[in-house]
Amino acid sequence: MDSGETYSASLIRLWRVYRTTKEMCYDRGYDVAEEDMKLTLQDFAARYMREDGEPDRSKIHFSAIPSEAMMKKYTPIPTAKDPDPTPQIGTIWVEFNADENVGLKQLRDYMQHLVNGAYYSGVMVCTKAMTGMALRLLRGSSSLAEGPKGGVEVFVEQDLLVNITKHELVPKHVLLSSEEKKQLLVRYRLKETQLPRIQVTDPVAKYLGLRRGQVVKIIRKSETAGRYASYRWAI
Secondary structure (H helix, E strand, O other): OOOOOOOOHHHHHHHHHHHHHHHHHHHHOEOOOHHHHOOOHHHHHHHHEOOOOOEOHHHOOEEEOEOHHHHHHOOOOOOOOOOOOOOOOOOEEEEEOOOOOOOHHHHHHHHHHHHHOOOOEEEEEEOOOOOHHHHHHHHOOHHHHHOOOOOEEEEEHHHHOOOHHHOOOOOEEEEOOHHHHHHHHHHHOOOHHHOOEEOOOOHHHHHHOOOOOOEEEEEEEEOOOEEEEEEEEEO
16 A cells, blocks of 8 residues: 555545445445445545545545345335335435535535435435534434435444444344345244344444344354354344
Protein backbone atom coordinates (compact mmCIF):
# COMPACT_ATOMS: atom_id res chain seq x y z
CA MET A 1 0.00 0.00 0.00
CA ASP A 2 3.02 2.26 0.48
CA SER A 3 3.63 4.20 -2.72
CA GLY A 4 5.68 6.99 -1.14
CA GLU A 5 2.69 9.33 -1.11
CA THR A 6 1.15 10.83 1.99
CA TYR A 7 -2.62 10.92 2.23
CA SER A 8 -4.82 12.86 4.61
CA ALA A 9 -6.37 11.05 7.57
CA SER A 10 -9.85 11.87 6.27
CA LEU A 11 -9.09 10.30 2.87
CA ILE A 12 -7.75 7.12 4.46
CA ARG A 13 -10.75 6.99 6.77
CA LEU A 14 -13.25 7.34 3.92
CA TRP A 15 -11.40 4.73 1.86
CA ARG A 16 -11.89 2.23 4.67
CA VAL A 17 -15.55 3.20 5.05
CA TYR A 18 -16.11 2.92 1.29
CA ARG A 19 -14.69 -0.60 1.10
CA THR A 20 -16.69 -1.78 4.13
CA THR A 21 -19.86 -0.32 2.60
CA LYS A 22 -19.21 -2.20 -0.64
CA GLU A 23 -18.63 -5.41 1.35
CA MET A 24 -21.84 -4.82 3.27
CA CYS A 25 -23.87 -4.55 0.07
CA TYR A 26 -22.20 -7.68 -1.29
CA ASP A 27 -22.87 -9.62 1.92
CA ARG A 28 -26.53 -8.65 1.72
CA GLY A 29 -26.73 -10.13 -1.77
CA TYR A 30 -26.32 -7.17 -4.11
CA ASP A 31 -24.18 -7.39 -7.23
CA VAL A 32 -20.91 -5.70 -6.30
CA ALA A 33 -17.67 -5.88 -8.27
CA GLU A 34 -14.87 -7.62 -6.38
CA GLU A 35 -12.44 -4.90 -7.46
CA ASP A 36 -14.52 -2.30 -5.60
CA MET A 37 -14.24 -4.28 -2.35
CA LYS A 38 -10.47 -4.56 -2.80
CA LEU A 39 -9.84 -1.04 -4.08
CA THR A 40 -6.38 0.13 -3.01
CA LEU A 41 -5.81 3.42 -1.27
CA GLN A 42 -3.83 4.68 -4.26
CA ASP A 43 -6.65 3.88 -6.69
CA PHE A 44 -9.23 5.39 -4.33
CA ALA A 45 -7.18 8.59 -4.12
CA ALA A 46 -6.79 8.72 -7.90
CA ARG A 47 -10.55 8.54 -8.34
CA TYR A 48 -11.93 10.51 -5.44
CA MET A 49 -9.27 12.87 -4.02
CA ARG A 50 -9.70 16.61 -4.54
CA GLU A 51 -6.83 18.94 -5.36
CA ASP A 52 -6.57 19.91 -1.69
CA GLY A 53 -6.00 16.27 -0.73
CA GLU A 54 -9.40 15.80 0.86
CA PRO A 55 -11.95 13.19 -0.34
CA ASP A 56 -14.81 14.24 -2.61
CA ARG A 57 -17.79 12.47 -1.09
CA SER A 58 -20.08 13.58 -3.90
CA LYS A 59 -18.23 11.29 -6.31
CA ILE A 60 -18.40 8.05 -4.35
CA HIS A 61 -22.17 7.56 -4.15
CA PHE A 62 -23.24 4.35 -5.85
CA SER A 63 -26.21 2.12 -6.59
CA ALA A 64 -26.43 -1.67 -6.55
CA ILE A 65 -28.96 -4.12 -7.91
CA PRO A 66 -29.93 -7.33 -6.11
CA SER A 67 -28.50 -10.58 -7.40
CA GLU A 68 -30.79 -13.34 -8.62
CA ALA A 69 -30.16 -15.26 -5.39
CA MET A 70 -31.12 -12.20 -3.34
CA MET A 71 -34.31 -11.74 -5.37
CA LYS A 72 -35.31 -15.33 -4.57
CA LYS A 73 -34.50 -14.91 -0.89
CA TYR A 74 -36.71 -11.83 -0.64
CA THR A 75 -39.65 -13.29 -2.56
CA PRO A 76 -42.65 -14.15 -0.36
CA ILE A 77 -44.16 -17.63 -0.46
CA PRO A 78 -46.80 -17.90 -3.23
CA THR A 79 -50.41 -18.07 -2.09
CA ALA A 80 -53.73 -18.68 -3.78
CA LYS A 81 -54.37 -14.95 -3.64
CA ASP A 82 -50.88 -14.07 -4.89
CA PRO A 83 -49.48 -17.02 -6.87
CA ASP A 84 -46.63 -14.97 -8.35
CA PRO A 85 -45.38 -12.64 -5.59
CA THR A 86 -43.04 -9.77 -6.31
CA PRO A 87 -39.61 -9.76 -4.61
CA GLN A 88 -39.55 -7.36 -1.69
CA ILE A 89 -36.22 -5.93 -2.70
CA GLY A 90 -34.80 -3.76 -5.47
CA THR A 91 -32.07 -1.31 -6.41
CA ILE A 92 -30.36 0.42 -3.48
CA TRP A 93 -28.75 3.86 -3.51
CA VAL A 94 -25.83 4.49 -1.15
CA GLU A 95 -24.91 8.09 -0.41
CA PHE A 96 -22.00 9.50 1.59
CA ASN A 97 -23.23 12.72 3.17
CA ALA A 98 -20.59 15.41 3.69
CA ASP A 99 -22.55 17.66 6.09
CA GLU A 100 -21.38 17.99 9.68
CA ASN A 101 -24.97 17.95 10.90
CA VAL A 102 -27.62 15.91 9.11
CA GLY A 103 -31.13 16.99 10.01
CA LEU A 104 -34.66 16.94 8.67
CA LYS A 105 -33.84 18.85 5.48
CA GLN A 106 -31.04 16.53 4.41
CA LEU A 107 -33.07 13.44 5.23
CA ARG A 108 -36.15 14.66 3.34
CA ASP A 109 -34.00 15.66 0.35
CA TYR A 110 -32.41 12.23 0.37
CA MET A 111 -35.74 10.41 0.51
CA GLN A 112 -37.04 12.57 -2.33
CA HIS A 113 -33.97 11.64 -4.38
CA LEU A 114 -34.69 7.96 -3.79
CA VAL A 115 -38.32 8.36 -4.83
CA ASN A 116 -37.44 10.41 -7.93
CA GLY A 117 -34.80 7.85 -8.93
CA ALA A 118 -37.20 4.92 -8.40
CA TYR A 119 -34.81 3.32 -5.89
CA TYR A 120 -36.30 0.61 -3.69
CA SER A 121 -34.25 1.57 -0.64
CA GLY A 122 -31.33 3.67 0.48
CA VAL A 123 -28.35 3.81 2.80
CA MET A 124 -27.01 7.15 3.98
CA VAL A 125 -23.52 7.21 5.49
CA CYS A 126 -22.99 10.29 7.67
CA THR A 127 -19.88 11.78 9.25
CA LYS A 128 -21.73 12.15 12.57
CA ALA A 129 -25.01 10.99 14.09
CA MET A 130 -28.22 12.52 12.77
CA THR A 131 -30.16 15.06 14.79
CA GLY A 132 -32.87 13.76 17.10
CA MET A 133 -35.68 15.15 14.93
CA ALA A 134 -34.27 13.47 11.83
CA LEU A 135 -34.03 10.15 13.65
CA ARG A 136 -37.64 10.46 14.76
CA LEU A 137 -38.70 11.05 11.17
CA LEU A 138 -36.67 8.04 10.11
CA ARG A 139 -38.31 5.79 12.71
CA GLY A 140 -41.81 7.24 12.41
CA SER A 141 -44.60 6.22 10.08
CA SER A 142 -44.18 9.43 8.05
CA SER A 143 -40.89 8.13 6.65
CA LEU A 144 -42.74 5.28 4.97
CA ALA A 145 -45.15 7.68 3.29
CA GLU A 146 -42.48 10.13 2.14
CA GLY A 147 -39.65 7.79 1.29
CA PRO A 148 -38.94 4.72 -0.82
CA LYS A 149 -40.80 1.46 -0.42
CA GLY A 150 -37.84 -0.31 1.16
CA GLY A 151 -37.04 2.46 3.61
CA VAL A 152 -33.87 4.29 4.53
CA GLU A 153 -30.97 3.13 6.70
CA VAL A 154 -28.43 5.45 8.28
CA PHE A 155 -24.88 4.60 9.31
CA VAL A 156 -22.21 6.72 10.94
CA GLU A 157 -18.79 6.46 9.30
CA GLN A 158 -17.26 5.35 12.59
CA ASP A 159 -19.37 2.18 12.48
CA LEU A 160 -18.06 1.23 9.03
CA LEU A 161 -14.34 1.68 9.56
CA VAL A 162 -14.03 -2.09 9.91
CA ASN A 163 -16.19 -4.98 8.76
CA ILE A 164 -17.46 -6.44 12.03
CA THR A 165 -18.47 -9.71 10.38
CA LYS A 166 -14.79 -10.47 9.72
CA HIS A 167 -13.95 -10.51 13.42
CA GLU A 168 -13.04 -14.00 14.64
CA LEU A 169 -15.54 -13.78 17.50
CA VAL A 170 -18.49 -12.97 15.23
CA PRO A 171 -20.19 -16.14 13.90
CA LYS A 172 -21.50 -16.37 10.36
CA HIS A 173 -25.07 -15.09 9.93
CA VAL A 174 -27.17 -16.34 7.00
CA LEU A 175 -30.59 -14.92 6.19
CA LEU A 176 -33.28 -17.53 5.53
CA SER A 177 -35.71 -17.12 2.66
CA SER A 178 -39.45 -17.17 3.37
CA GLU A 179 -39.59 -20.81 2.24
CA GLU A 180 -36.59 -21.80 4.39
CA LYS A 181 -38.17 -20.07 7.37
CA LYS A 182 -41.42 -21.96 6.81
CA GLN A 183 -39.56 -25.30 6.57
CA LEU A 184 -37.66 -24.55 9.78
CA LEU A 185 -40.84 -23.84 11.74
CA VAL A 186 -42.57 -26.94 10.36
CA ARG A 187 -39.58 -29.18 11.07
CA TYR A 188 -39.36 -28.15 14.72
CA ARG A 189 -43.10 -27.54 15.16
CA LEU A 190 -42.53 -24.01 16.30
CA LYS A 191 -44.12 -20.61 15.95
CA GLU A 192 -41.73 -17.84 14.96
CA THR A 193 -42.36 -16.17 18.33
CA GLN A 194 -40.87 -19.23 20.04
CA LEU A 195 -37.48 -18.69 18.41
CA PRO A 196 -34.71 -16.83 20.21
CA ARG A 197 -34.65 -13.21 19.12
CA ILE A 198 -32.24 -10.73 17.61
CA GLN A 199 -32.85 -6.99 17.61
CA VAL A 200 -32.74 -5.31 14.19
CA THR A 201 -30.51 -2.75 15.91
CA ASP A 202 -27.92 -5.43 16.69
CA PRO A 203 -24.68 -4.47 14.88
CA VAL A 204 -24.61 -7.61 12.71
CA ALA A 205 -28.36 -7.43 12.04
CA LYS A 206 -27.97 -3.81 10.98
CA TYR A 207 -25.00 -4.68 8.78
CA LEU A 208 -27.10 -7.34 7.00
CA GLY A 209 -30.16 -5.09 6.82
CA LEU A 210 -32.38 -7.57 8.66
CA ARG A 211 -36.08 -6.74 8.73
CA ARG A 212 -38.54 -7.50 11.49
CA GLY A 213 -39.98 -10.98 11.09
CA GLN A 214 -37.02 -12.42 9.21
CA VAL A 215 -35.07 -15.38 10.56
CA VAL A 216 -31.30 -15.62 10.46
CA LYS A 217 -29.21 -18.79 10.79
CA ILE A 218 -26.14 -18.36 12.98
CA ILE A 219 -23.32 -20.81 12.38
CA ARG A 220 -20.77 -21.22 15.16
CA LYS A 221 -17.66 -23.32 15.48
CA SER A 222 -17.72 -26.19 17.95
CA GLU A 223 -14.77 -28.18 19.30
CA THR A 224 -16.91 -31.33 19.44
CA ALA A 225 -19.33 -31.01 16.52
CA GLY A 226 -17.21 -28.92 14.19
CA ARG A 227 -20.07 -26.52 13.49
CA TYR A 228 -23.53 -26.03 14.89
CA ALA A 229 -26.39 -23.77 13.89
CA SER A 230 -28.90 -21.76 15.86
CA TYR A 231 -31.66 -19.46 14.65
CA ARG A 232 -32.83 -16.00 15.60
CA TRP A 233 -36.06 -14.16 14.83
CA ALA A 234 -35.54 -10.48 14.03
CA ILE A 235 -37.64 -8.05 16.04
